[in-house]
Amino acid sequence: GAVVSQHPSRVICKSGTSVKIECRSLDFQATTMFWYRQFPKQSLMLMATSNEGSKATYEQGVEKDKFLINHASLTLSTLTVTSAHPEDSSFYICSAKMGGGNQPQHFGDGTRLSIL
């Protein structure tokens, strides 16, 4: 149980393109979803937290107009990288959890984004 599906797994596109990444909880309702970014040989850094039906909370230094997050239902959150540039190339991973503090987060398989 507790499967999180992330799609696509890899994207290669030209600079200036907008890219949408989907994160779905397949067998549970996710009250909260998180988006993380991981640069090569570094650990995961939280970008934003989203709760279903409300605006995402962004971490300091993350541009909300650049990284649009929509959490329209209890099983789906999307991250759109708008007008992507080479410096946005990274590994993006989502996670989802149901309930509060003590509940574990379940992770997607990540999306490798490469901007040419």
Add this chain to the structure above:
Amino acid sequence: KQEVTQIPAALSVPEGENLVLNCSFTDSAIYNLQWFRQDPGKGLTSLLLIQSSQREQTSGRLNASLDKSSGRSTLYIAASQPGDSATYLCAVPTLTGANNLFFGTGTRLTVIP
């Protein structure tokens, strides 16, 4: 703000050896601590989750311990195998807000056949 550190950053061992990975965190007020495995270019696989009230958790050849008061956790891998080669991350959730995870810097493990 919580800071999570893992030592060593990289470790190479011959197959069959037992090994210990270390994780330390600065704020001992945690709900739990989780160990993950990440293969190159892949997502995270949860290995073990220790609740703050527990001292250790075991799964197969893996044993994770937690000493909350000293801000430390260890992941013990017995009889290591080449398939154990990966990066191992520990993480703790924040106590406030949405309880997002703070991740350690990771230990890159290579088990040599």
